[in-house]
Amino acid sequence: VYLKKIVINGFKSFGLRRNVIPLEKGYVVITGPNGGGKSNVIDAIKFALGELSAQALRASRLSDLVYEGNNGQRANLASVSVVLDNSERALPIDKEEVTISRKLLPNGESLYQINGKTVSRSDILTLLATCNIRPSSVNIITQGAVLGIAEMSPEEMRKLLDEVA
Amino acid sequence: VYLKKIVINGFKSFGLRRNVIPLEKGYVVITGPNGGGKSNVIDAIKFALGELSAQALRASRLSDLVYEGNNGQRANLASVSVVLDNSERALPIDKEEVTISRKLLPNGESLYQINGKTVSRSDILTLLATCNIRPSSVNIITQGAVLGIAEMSPEEMRKLLDEVA
Amino acid sequence: KLAVFMRTFERVSREAGYYFNKLTGGEAWLELADPERPLESGVEMVVRFVGKPPRSSRGISGGEKSVSAVALLMGLQGLTPADFYIFDEVDAHMDVAYTRNLAALFKEMSRKTQIITVSLKDIMGEHADQLIGVYSQHGESRIVITKLGETIESKAG
Amino acid sequence: KLAVFMRTFERVSREAGYYFNKLTGGEAWLELADPERPLESGVEMVVRFVGKPPRSSRGISGGEKSVSAVALLMGLQGLTPADFYIFDEVDAHMDVAYTRNLAALFKEMSRKTQIITVSLKDIMGEHADQLIGVYSQHGESRIVITKLGETIESKAG
Numbered sequence: 289v290y291l292k293k294i295v296i297n298g299f300k301s302f303g304l305r306r307n308v309i310p311l312e313k314g315y316v317v318i319t320g321p322n323g324g325g326k327s328n329v330i331d332a333i334k335f336a337l338g339e340l341s342a343q344a345l346r347a348s349r350l351s352d353l354v355y356e357g358n359n360g361q362r363a364n365l366a367s368v369s370v371v372l373d374n375s376e377r378a379l380p381i382d383k384e385e386v387t388i389s390r391k392l393l394p395n396g397e398s399l400y401q402i403n404g405k406t407v408s409r410s411d412i413l414t415l416l417a418t419c420n421i422r423p424s425s426v427n428i429i430t431q432g433a434v435l436g437i438a439e440m441s442p443e444e445m446r447k448l449l450d451e452v453a
Numbered sequence: 454v455y456l457k458k459i460v461i462n463g464f465k466s467f468g469l470r471r472n473v474i475p476l477e478k479g480y481v482v483i484t485g486p487n488g489g490g491k492s493n494v495i496d497a498i499k500f501a502l503g504e505l506s507a508q509a510l511r512a513s514r515l516s517d518l519v520y521e522g523n524n525g526q527r528a529n530l531a532s533v534s535v536v537l538d539n540s541e542r543a544l545p546i547d548k549e550e551v552t553i554s555r556k557l558l559p560n561g562e563s564l565y566q567i568n569g570k571t572v573s574r575s576d577i578l579t580l581l582a583t584c585n586i587r588p589s590s591v592n593i594i595t596q597g598a599v600l601g602i603a604e605m606s607p608e609e610m611r612k613l614l615d616e617v618a
Numbered sequence: 619k620l621a622v623f624m625r626t627f628e629r630v631s632r633e634a635g636y637y638f639n640k641l642t643g644g645e646a647w648l649e650l651a652d653p654e655r656p657l658e659s660g661v662e663m664v665v666r667f668v669g670k671p672p673r674s675s676r677g678i679s680g681g682e683k684s685v686s687a688v689a690l691l692m693g694l695q696g697l698t699p700a701d702f703y704i705f706d707e708v709d710a711h712m713d714v715a716y717t718r719n720l721a722a723l724f725k726e727m728s729r730k731t732q733i734i735t736v737s738l739k740d741i742m743g744e745h746a747d748q749l750i751g752v753y754s755q756h757g758e759s760r761i762v763i764t765k766l767g768e769t770i771e772s773k774a775g
Numbered sequence: 776k777l778a779v780f781m782r783t784f785e786r787v788s789r790e791a792g793y794y795f796n797k798l799t800g801g802e803a804w805l806e807l808a809d810p811e812r813p814l815e816s817g818v819e820m821v822v823r824f825v826g827k828p829p830r831s832s833r834g835i836s837g838g839e840k841s842v843s844a845v846a847l848l849m850g851l852q853g854l855t856p857a858d859f860y861i862f863d864e865v866d867a868h869m870d871v872a873y874t875r876n877l878a879a880l881f882k883e884m885s886r887k888t889q890i891i892t893v894s895l896k897d898i899m900g901e902h903a904d905q906l907i908g909v910y911s912q913h914g915e916s917r918i919v920i921t922k923l924g925e926t927i928e929s930k931a932g
């Protein structure tokens with residue numbers, strides 16, 4: 289279940305156009321100048337996977353996730369879709385690809401969809417848990433977090449070990 | 454009052470030999486591989502200027518500051534001297550240079566000296582305060598601290614401003 | 619319960635040590651802070667860099683912490699294998715030698731697991747299957763995708 | 776009391792803005808979180824990067840935070856001028872463009888104030904008056920000093 293494509297529109301620094309990012313299966317490197325939007329791509333993935341905490345997406349409030357451009361231009365809603373490869377049917381859905389989408393509506397509510405069908409957030413989390421995918425699991429390391437992992441106290445490291453046991 | 458020379462011996466990764474680091478007045482760059490001892494040089498300066506907190510020197514306890522080499526080799530005491538240029542007599546001592554030294558003795562006590570004369574820690578702090586030098590002031594930025602400065606809350610930034618007013 | 623924990627502990631210790639050795643040439647392992655009470659005890663990662671005595675991962679340098687953290691994360695992977703990893707500038711404090719080792723490790727692991735990493739260093743992208751450039755233009759982010767030599771401008775849908 | 780604070784506030788705001796502009800070409804200033812109560816109010820730094828709308832320094836990227844923090848620190852200098860500055864890898868998250876601007880700023884400031892900086896990047900050392908190499912050998916740190924072309928091995932006294 290690798291990430292095949294991400295589609296971002298109106299989320300953080302990604303403006304009103306549909307930004308399509310196809311991803312290869314192997315070794316992918318994202319690069320570019322400071323403030324370009326690299327970490328926002330990672331925030332977009334976490335957002336689509338169901339991340340609820342604005343702080344974990346580096347925003348003060350969820351409403352800060354909606355694109356704000358120059359001259360007061362603002363998107364109506366923030367939308368991210370993540371297309372997962374399902375050729376090995378690891379996810380219990382009989383399709384080659386599974387698309388998880390989330391839209392942050394102007395009223396602050398989130399709309400979740402699997403392959404275009406509206407579902408609840410817990411439907412998404414349950415589906416992804418079958419493949420060990422969670423919005424804030426050990427396989428997504430945000431910028432600056434790496435030093436903190438080595439500085440974990442013995443109690444914290446124990447907790448981490450118990451989580452994966 | 455710039456830093457002219459640092460002499461380190463038995464402090465953190467600096468072993469039993471006397472390590473002498475002459476410093477130029479202008480733009481000095483310290484470089485080298487990971488784990489070489491670059492940040493320990495900065496810890497050594499803070500230590501000599503009177504830093505009391507082991508955590509601020511990236512150690513769990515003060516006794517961790519004493520050099521521990523391979524095969525259980527250990528220094529007896531950790532010693533750092535900082536030679537300050539005083540050609541403009543900014544420090545109220547009539548000498549071209551002023552040497553501040555600190556030794557961490559085996560009993561955990563610290564021995565402070567100014568130009569070889571034993572003094573108290575508060576004598577050192579009072580002398581240095583005449584030139585705005587404190588062990589943990591805004592002009593010494595430790596590794597990893599820079600992101601935290603931009604992430605200060607409005608209350609923290611206010612406190613910083615009040616401190617320098 | 620104790621047997622399950624000890625099996626996890628041993629396994630992560632061994633795997634973290636394997637990846638640490640790949641990254642630095644040294645050794646690493648996990649220790650129980652209080653071996654008398656294994657069910658409640660905290661856990662420490664001990665690392666021994668080449669030419670140095672063993673130390674807890676909390677008392678080492680910035681770059682040394684970065685490689686140790688990556689080794690631990692990879693070690694945890696054995697238990698809960700993930701199909702993809704995302705790393706955001708984990709190489710920021712690493713020197714050229716460790717960065718090169720990291721890029722080689724990521725490349726090797728990418729045969730089995732998708733590895734997505736953000737980096738500002740050319741070394742990290744030298745053997746990438748895909749290079750994604752993200753930059754800001756007129757106040758919004760744009761994407762340029764390069765795959766092994768061809769450049770495709772992200773199609774604005 | 777209010778007058779003293781407002782004078783400090785204005786001054787740091789102006790100076791931080793000057794250094795921010797030198798580093799990025801954009802603008803920066805300080806704002807009172809609660810202008811009605813200046814004596815208790817918190818303070819925010821607002822930054823406007825070239826081509827982008829103004830934002831609080833808390834909501835920007837890693838590299839953008841690094842340049843903003845350096846600009847603020849330099850802005851504070853006007854009030855309590857220090858004779859020396861020490862920076863430990865403040866350029867870790869900066870890209871090549873900002874790192875180059877930082878090195879140029881440090882070089883310029885070093886005419887009046889001693890600047891000591893730790894960096895793993897060659898760009899930072901290109902115009903240094905002195906380059907100090909620190910490396911580990913047989914489990915202890917050693918020093919090599921280069922001054923504008925000559926190399927002197929640190930004398931073990």
Ligand SMILES: Nc1ncnc2c1ncn2[C@@H]1O[C@H](COP(=O)(O)OP(=O)(O)OP(=O)(O)O)[C@@H](O)[C@H]1O
Pocket residue numbers: 299300301302320321322323324325326327328329352353354355356357431752827830834835836837838839868
């Ligand atoms: N809601 C929003 N609307 C518009 N721009 C936003 C929004 N939220 C954040 N930004 C901007 O997004 C930009 C890019 O941030 P991001 O952290 O992704 O950069 P980056 O490429 O990771 O940079 P770095 O290399 O410095 O880490 C920042 O300049 C930030 O101010």
Ligand SMILES: Nc1ncnc2c1ncn2[C@@H]1O[C@H](COP(=O)(O)OP(=O)(O)OP(=O)(O)O)[C@@H](O)[C@H]1O
Pocket residue numbers: 464465466467485486487488489490491492493494517518519520521522596670673677678679680681682711909
């Ligand atoms: N008391 C001690 N005795 C011996 N070595 C020590 C002691 N305390 C710390 N060290 C070691 O000092 C080494 C150098 O640490 P330091 O943080 O100065 O490295 P650095 O050059 O800043 O590296 P980086 O580029 O990764 O930040 C570390 O490997 C650490 O384990």
Ligand SMILES: [Mg+2]
Pocket residue numbers: 326327328431706836837838
């Ligand atoms: Mg980033």
Ligand SMILES: [Mg+2]
Pocket residue numbers: 491492493596679680681863
């Ligand atoms: Mg360091």
